[in-house]
Amino acid sequence: MRYYSGAEARLRRAIETTLISIFDGWSYEEITTPTVDYYSLFERGMGRSQAHHAFRFSDTDGRMLAIRPDVTALVARAAATLFAERERPLRLCYVAPVFRRQPQSHAEWKRELMQIGAELIGADGGMADLEILAIACEALEWLELDRSSVITLNDVEIFNGLVEQLELTAELLDEMRALVDTRNADDLERFLAGCGCGTDAPAFAQLVQLSGKPEILVAARRLMTNRRSQAALDRLERLWSVIESLGLADRFEIDLGDVSRLDYYTGLTFKIYVQGAGTRVGSGGRYDRLTESFGRAEPAVGFVLDLDALTDVLMRRTDGGSTSPVSIEASRLDGKTPGELFVTARKKRALGERVILMTGEMTDEVMQ
Numbered sequence: 187m188r189y190y191s192g193a194e195a196r197l198r199r200a201i202e203t204t205l206i207s208i209f210d211g212w213s214y215e216e217i218t219t220p221t222v223d224y225y226s227l228f229e230r231g232m233g234r235s236q237a238h239h240a241f242r243f244s245d246t247d248g249r250m251l252a253i254r255p256d257v258t259a260l261v262a263r264a265a266a267t268l269f270a271e272r273e274r275p276l277r278l279c280y281v282a283p284v285f286r287r288q289p290q291s292h293a294e295w296k297r298e299l300m301q302i303g304a305e306l307i308g309a310d311g312g313m314a315d316l317e318i319l320a321i322a323c324e325a326l327e328w329l330e331l332d333r334s335s336v337i338t339l340n341d342v343e344i345f346n347g348l349v350e351q352l353e354l355t356a357e358l359l360d361e362m363r364a365l366v367d368t369r370n371a372d373d374l375e376r377f378l379a380g381c382g383c384g385t386d387a388p389a390f391a392q393l394v395q396l397s398g399k400p401e402i403l404v405a406a407r408r409l410m411t412n413r414r415s416q417a418a419l420d421r422l423e424r425l426w427s428v429i430e431s432l433g434l435a436d437r438f439e440i441d442l443g444d445v446s447r448l449d450y451y452t453g454l455t456f457k458i459y460v461q462g463a464g465t466r467v468g469s470g471g472r473y474d475r476l477t478e479s480f481g482r483a484e485p486a487v488g489f490v491l492d493l494d495a496l497t498d499v500l501m502r503r504t505d506g507g508s509t510s511p512v513s514i515e516a517s518r519l520d521g522k523t524p525g526e527l528f529v530t531a532r533k534k535r536a537l538g539e540r541v542i543l544m545t546g547e548m549t550d551e552v553m554q
Contacts, residue, residue, distance in 0.1 A: 347414030
């Protein structure tokens, strides 16, 4: 929970304006979602473990409500209901704060985050994935962060294929996800050995260490031989080939140890990191079954950027700037009477000039 003022507030608004103009350039229509909605909506959308981080309270009729912890689930419901008859694909974007209960020691500790995102609903396949990735690249370019950023790619089906092969229960699945997140290969190996993996445990534990350029896919194919994981590896390889052909390979890496906690992802996932930020500044992926919770299932892919994290990074790169609202050049105006003062001020404002009224020098006698 924090305040923004002066140069920092102006920078934050400038980033927002830039990103929305980029989305508009790709024909994404802006949508505003409710701040408060039924908690069950987020349970269905995010999964129970992640929806649990929402701030919850009861309505007068006893229904459980939540302050918006996620925007994608709300956009998916709008697509399935309000826009059910619209021509596909739908291209929607938004700027909205999300609110989550976070432990104070957590790396992503803030309770309120301003998210800017884009969702492409009703489009399947690699072309749609590439469109979203291209927009993310353009956003980083316009913010002059492209040379100090990396987008890490993964596919949740690689992990899901491994889980299916191991026949893990829901509880064991959550435990394994947590271990993968910590990237502790030794603990993961002990966990897998306890699940009956035996001699395969050391090989599967290497999953958390597979990150880098496409050569890691060769090692991944040796470790994960089930069809589901192999198909996901094929998709990543095809995607990388196109990224390479566009000359964008230096912007991307593959990270098979980056397992998303959100239940709605079904294929490609990615995270955006910028040098100087303490945590990721964006994330996204494919969620082909999310709209099924609110109507019919349809393919979808999207991403969000953390406006606050981007502001912090860019603020530091401009040497902190000044937080004073009068640091930008402005005309200081005074006058013998309020009439003279405001006539002059209005003339200068009509020319687009910035003004500061020296109203503190006016006495009650002058006002009379």
